[in-house]
Amino acid sequence: MATLIVIGILSSVFIFGLKTGIGCGFSKTGWKAVGVLCLLYFVIALVAGYFMDAIDVTSFMSSPLAAAIHITLALFLLAGGIVTMKKWHAGCDVSNKTFLILVFPCPVCMAALLVSCVALSTVVDLSGIAIGALVGIVFVISILVTTFVMKNLSKITAKLHINFSGTPDTLGAVMVFIGLFYLVAAIMIPAYINASTARSSIPSSFGTPELIVLAGVAALIVFGAALTAAADRSREKASKTE
Template sequence: MEPMATLIVIGILSSVFIFGLKTGVGCGFSKTGWKIVFALCLLYFAIALVAGYFMDAIDVTSFMSSPLAAAIHITLALFLLAGGIATMKKWHAGCDVSNKTFLIMVFPCPVCMAALLVSCVALSTVVELDGILIGALVGVVFVLSILITTYVMKNLSKIAKKLHINFDGTPDTLGAIMVFIGLFYLIAAIMIPAYISAGATRSTIPSSFGTAELTVLAGICLLVLFGAILTVSADKSREKTVKKSKTDYED
């Protein structure tokens, strides 16, 4: 394989890895067990295989620019916003509902499925493999992303403690991340159809991983990071308030 083709494959698989972070974060910040995580991994692997097999028969561009795709985006965004707010409110009230609301984060959404399908199509232009094998490769990378992210998120408080950082990966954090991803989905529901329509006259494969897509991926990471930072700040403020209340009560 030529060096340029190798770089293209690495870039595509890196994009697949990034799209798996959403599911990993949802599993990591919830109280769900590893059995459910592995079940989700099998589900996404199966979807990747199907995407590889049918990649030549499905027109992703037409679907993503259709009103139905926008409606699905908006619906998912509203579910994320409602679920995130409910997770935070219930947690502050002493109730953990993350084992239910995390499903909104990890359930296969049109964005993830389209990303898997587009990745399979893009890989087929640079590697000479059967569609099933391409789907398996994409599925393995996506599954690795879920497993690694889930493990890191579940042990984030321990890692933060070793780094002398005060951070607890509570369902409150999950709720904040859900809210920010929900806001991103609302923006995407408006931008993606317009972007696809504007680029309809260009070749879809070379433009699938251009500057616009890298900007979108960077936006996801920034939104998640911003939500985590806000949650940490809120946790510190609550701790100070609780400590002050205890001190005033003792006095």
């Protein structure tokens, strides 16, 4: 059971690294810059592991400050994504600037690393630095793998006989999608934590908070699919007019 818990926590760390990897993959960022980002995130993970016992993560995640951070990041991502798509259709590529919103360390990612360190400390008997190093390694692997896949996505899809090429338009759509996710998270996370705290001692396998989370995730998936389809149609129309 402990092994499964560790795998689950590290899998969530890997998923959080996808945001940075996607931003690097769909932009023109070189591998040297990606390496610097990986080193930066690894150091942040080490710091999170060292200070994990000094911060009350649950109280912070349910506080108005956490919600304000989520909303601010969401607005930046939404604005950056829309600008990226509009400028690309106008013949200007600004992805080498707007992608920074995705890849730079944000309070949400740092909180995710801290939460992961705290969760791992409950199931493994390691020092804080060692736990931080483990989390950092998984996060770095996620960035490197995602960046490689995104940079070679057109080649991969070509082998599968799928016509796809990652453009700044795609990056903009991804930024909008992640921005919406952060916006929904700003509402759901504090509500879920408060609901879990106020829940009675009688165990419940599935309740209203779980339904809210699932509904939000489903809505984001549907919107993301629709947004991607709209971007593809827009590219097709633009190519036909040329």
